[in-house]
Amino acid sequence: MEIVFDLPHAFGPGSSPEERTAVVDLLKRCARECGCGLSGPKGTQVAFQLGKAFSPGSSPRENARKLYALLGCLKAINLAYIQRRGLVGVDAYGSVVPTYDTPVYYDRTIVWDSIPALQARGYGDCKSLACAIGAEYEYRGYKTMPVHRYVRAEDSDTGQMQYHILVLGPYGFEDMSKVKGMGYHENAAPLRQRVG
Numbered sequence: 001m002e003i004v005f006d007l008p009h010a011f012g013p014g015s016s017p018e019e020r021t022a023v024v025d026l027l028k029r030c031a032r033e034c035g036c037g038l039s040g041p042k043g044t045q046v047a048f049q050l051g052k053a054f055s056p057g058s059s060p061r062e063n064a065r066k067l068y069a070l071l072g073c074l075k076a077i078n079l080a081y082i083q084r085r086g087l088v089g090v091d092a093y094g095s096v097v098p099t100y101d102t103p104v105y106y107d108r109t110i111v112w113d114s115i116p117a118l119q120a121r122g123y124g125d126c127k128s129l130a131c132a133i134g135a136e137y138e139y140r141g142y143k144t145m146p147v148h149r150y151v152r153a154e155d156s157d158t159g160q161m162q163y164h165i166l167v168l169g170p171y172g173f174e175d176m177s178k179v180k181g182m183g184y185h186e187n188a189a190p191l192r193q194r195v196g
Contacts, residue, residue: 001049001050001051001052001053001055002047002048002049002050003008003036003047003048003070003112003139004046004047004048004052004112005027005045005046005047005048005073005074005077005111005112005113005114006044006045006047006111006112006113006114006117007023007041007045007046007077007080007114007117008042008044008098008114008116008120009023009029009114009116010022010023010024010041010044010052010077010114011023011040011043011044011046012039012044017022019080019081020083022080023077023080026073026076026077026080027046027073027077029073030046030048030051030069030070030072030073033069033072033073034048034050034065034066034069034070036048036049036051036059036066036069037049037051037065042116045111045127048070050066053132054066055064064070064148067147067148068148069126070112071130071131071146071148071165072146074097074114074128074131075131075134075135075138075144076135077114077144078095078114078115078132078135078136079135079138079139081096081114081115081116081135082115082135082136082139083133083139085101087136087139087140088101088141089101089117090140096115097184098136099115099119099121099129099132099133099136099176100117100133100176102119102178103121103122104118104122104123104124104129104182105123105181106118106123106124106125106126106129106177106178106179106180106182107123107124109121109123109124109125109128112127112128113128114130115132115135121173125165125177125182126165126166126175126176126177126182127165129165129176129177129180130146130165130166130167130176130177131165132176133169133174134146134167134189135174136170137167137170139168142168142170142173143169144168144169144170145166145167145169146166146167146168147165147166147167147168147173148164148165148166149164149166164177165177175187
């Protein structure tokens, strides 16, 4: 299994060496935490090699451990991005528009998008949206935690484990995907909730 992060602010044209170094440090720390291989960058993307995680017969506990490490990593990368630029409406100099205030809408993706990649694409799914809003709240001084819900493979229409990511933050459990247009049909199966 491979998870790809798109990080144009660190690996794209015009990215600063300092920001690239900071992001690389966060990526390496995440790879150590989840016991994953790391490759890239290839263009603006890096890939985590998760081995047999998230495959049939993989351990739900191990899958959750890797998932939380990856979510924490993307949130930390987003927070560092905001800290370098400020958040509009919070700082007089802010240049990052809060995700709720953008036309970004919900649609499924395979790639895990950082805030600049998410806003450039114009849409994203639960993993990218949750990590964006989590970082924005943390920048404002609130603690946040990613929370996942799941449908077991045997209960899923697809025969695969399905996950949905929310944020536990200052307003309780928040599902930015629903706010940004995720339809009921995508969340209709009985989902089991996991916190931390």
